[in-house]
Amino acid sequence: MLNFKQIITFAYESEYDSAYDLNTKKNFSTPKIYDANGDLSKRWYVYFSYRNPKTGKLKRITPFYGDANKYKTKEDRLQVLTQYRKTLLKFLQQGYSPFKDNSQLHSSLNNKTEKPVITLNPVKTEIKAVEDVIETTPIIEEKVEEPKMDIQKAFDFALNYKKQIVSVTTYRSYKNRIDVFLKWLNKTHPTIKNIDQLTKKITFEFLNSVLENTSARNRNNYRTELSSVIQVLEDNELIKANFVKKIPTLKTTPNRNKTYTQETQEAIFKHLEENDKVLLLFIKFISYNLLRPIEVCRLKIKDINIANKTIQFKAKNSPLKTKIIPELLWNDLPDLTQFNPDDLLFAGDKIGGNWDARLNNRRDFYSKRFKKNVKQKFDLGIDYGLYSFRHTYITKLYRALVKESSPFEAKSKLMLITGHLSMSALEKYLRDIDAELPSDYSEMLKNK
Incomplete structure (x- = not known):
């Protein structure tokens, strides 16, 4: 059997087209580098997950070290791991799997082109051609330290991601709520340092404190934005699952702005005209x-x-x-x-x-x-x-339009004015502000 780990160690980055089909279910996660937050006394490595053919679930594969930890500077160590990561990604895209014998696949790809010797500078590590180092020993999995990211760094990463895709106002709202959460966490649970220590129970406790001090609506808003930010961490495999999604939303009665009467609206306009x-x-x-x-x-x-x-x-x-x-x-x-x-x-x-x-x-x-x-x-x-x-003027418009046409025609014209994207959205809005009222139904109530 061709040793998957040896292939990664000594192979170079080939130029073959990817055999990965984007329309199918992804069989592996993108390889990432664990740098122990810059601590050279710890082991650095490349890690990834691969879909287990028996269970159908992504399984974390033994992290790959190679010779990276021999180097004593961050730059050298990172350069080696970067090359390993590129090589690993290329092999995964070509169809190599840690769960099967890759000999036949390797031979077919190896025959397509002659492989040169690559030198990494400034490390000057010679990467030999893969055919010179093929071994038949099976992969031996070992227990290694899982990457544990500092909780502040994890949320900074997620917020920076959000910053690229949401408006300034939305980003500011995310950041303000995360800052409040982390401040509460530091005060009530000072021993929690890494993101993997954060749990549903602790988050539930925080949301309960928000509920006690403010309102159910504010508590729900915190839940929504926490979930959105933590989803980024799940997507990037910094946590196993977004547990906030399992926290229920509380039922609330939203505040509604009432419409002004004709007399009040006219009085306000007159007052402001003068003042x-x-x-x-x-x-x-x-x-x-x-x-x-x-x-x-x-x-x-x-x-x-x-x-x-x-x-x-x-x-x-x-x-x-x-x-x-x-x-x-x-x-x-x-x-x-x-x-x-x-x-x-x-x-x-x-x-x-x-x-x-x-x-x-x-x-x-x-x-x-x-x-x-x-x-x-x-x-x-x-x-x-x-x-x-x-609300007041949309109500005025609708009631004026419906006098001259059917309710459907009135709403169709009103959509062009209000900017609602669908008839159902407009109808819900009109119901919420009580703009659509029935005609007098007294005759139906009379005894006959």
Whole structure:
């Protein structure tokens, strides 16, 4: 039998095409290097998993050391292991398996090309041609130290991965919650140092503390984001499984922004017309263009097409969405040509300008301003906010449209205005805000 370990030790990186079919179930994990966090007194190695043909499950194969641990500098040791890793990956892609005799496969591939002698610099380790070192001894598995990553480094790795694929706001939310979790962990379980020590029980304990101090909704948000970050660790085989997925979500009753009555909405607009025109224009973008408050905060001067009277913005359900600006709103806009195209449309106390503040902070600025200038004056409860104007005007639009057409036709027209991606999503939204009400059914209740 051809010794799989010897092949990796002395073989060089061939140039054969990969025999691995991406449409089939992957038989092996990508080989990785374990560097013991830079500790040269410990063994460094390459490790990977391979699907056991009997069980059908991925099994961790004995890590491969080769001659790497003979070298006394990090650079030399890493260079050797990097070559081993490349060689191992190439052989796995060609079909070599630690669970079978590879002699026939090796012979067929070996006959295709003549293999040169490779020298690694600066280590200067000669890698002999594989045919010179074939042995018939079987693989002997040994117990070795599994790679144990520091828990802080593990979460830093996962967060850095997330940073590449999510928005700045989403990444910041992930990081803030992970920081809170690690701070709690350090305080309540100071002996936990490695990621493999983290358990479902400990995470459950943390989520219970969040529930006690805040709310079920906040607890669920922590659970969701912890699960998303820890999933990265599972995908990269830093942990065996994402145990957070097994923690149940608590049932909650979401807070809902109520719609304003016609009288209240008109009174608010009149009050702001006299006292805070910047906040009034901000609200009109929510009311007339049906944007969400955070979408309004993102707007820049260059996002408004003056010639076509349209606006482009990053929406909740789309990276870039275009809407018309209704005449009712367009007439309230100042001369936009006087501003720098990169200026924010809403820059604190003024229209147009630079504002060095994070997106969430800008949104909070207008929320607090609305609370101070409007909610306190009109004695509005917690159910009323900036978002309520969006609900109010979508309700107005739907009820006006349904007077002139069937409910389906009204919703079809409304979808173009609101930006909902599907009819079912719009219908759910209309139900949630009670925009769709039945006609009077008194006649049905009369005794006949």
